[in-house]
Amino acid sequence: MSSERYRNYFTITWDRLHRDVRALCHQLVERDFVGIVAITRGGLIPAALIARELDIRLIDTVCISSYDKMAQGRLDVLKGIDHDGDGWLLIDDLVDTGKTAGAVRRMLPKAHFVTVYAKPDGRPLVDQYLTEVSQDSWIQFPWDTGISFVEPLVDQLRSRGESS
Numbered sequence: 001m002s003s004e005r006y007r008n009y010f011t012i013t014w015d016r017l018h019r020d021v022r023a024l025c026h027q028l029v030e031r032d033f034v035g036i037v038a039i040t041r042g043g044l045i046p047a048a049l050i051a052r053e054l055d056i057r058l059i060d061t062v063c064i065s066s067y068d069k070m071a072q073g074r075l076d077v078l079k080g081i082d083h084d085g086d087g088w089l090l091i092d093d094l095v096d097t098g099k100t101a102g103a104v105r106r107m108l109p110k111a112h113f114v115t116v117y118a119k120p121d122g123r124p125l126v127d128q129y130l131t132e133v134s135q136d137s138w139i140q141f142p143w144d145t146g147i148s149f150v151e152p153l154v155d156q157l158r159s160r161g162e163s164s
């Protein structure tokens, strides 16, 4: 699928991500989980933070490749798992179209599936999420971005010939 369906950026900083994950943990802390299954790669970062908050040491992965930057491609399962997810917490960073979540749900039907961010099309596939993001927004994660210098506005305009 083409990246033209995204019209806005929803930018998440490290600090925002950490606060959001901690808020999600408040909704999970009363439950007992055997362990965590993280969906690579995006699920690995929230999984590590959630494992710390909930004191979970047993962490497994489902390894999936689907998007190439903003373009959705064929979904490849590189590593599956040999149980149905009963008692396990399944974590991804986000659900967008729901294609990845649908495939993992079929593998682990009994897992409790959470994401930090959810777009409307994928939302029904997860048990819990923290923040809803519009379907036409691309979520920019801190591991995909960096801090860079921004030229003062007057200099930007001068170099474009829009100001004296």
Ligand SMILES: O=P(O)(O)OC[C@H]1O[C@H](OP(=O)(O)OP(=O)(O)O)[C@H](O)[C@@H]1O
Pocket (backbone or CB within 6 Å): 039, 040, 041, 042, 043, 064, 065, 066, 067, 068, 072, 092, 093, 094, 095, 096, 097, 098, 099, 100, 101, 122
């Ligand atoms: O709901 P969907 O439309 O399937 O999109 C959601 C998936 O896309 C992203 O992973 P991606 O394939 O980009 O790989 P990554 O986790 O390695 O970055 C994200 O981490 C989810 O796993």
Ligand code: HPA
Pocket (backbone or CB within 6 Å): 067, 094, 096, 137, 138, 139, 140, 141
């Ligand atoms: O909005 C998104 N941001 C980052 N990765 C993604 N993979 C699917 N949708 C997204």
Ligand SMILES: [Mg+2]
Pocket (backbone or CB within 6 Å): 039, 040, 041, 042, 043, 092, 100
């Ligand atoms: Mg992913």
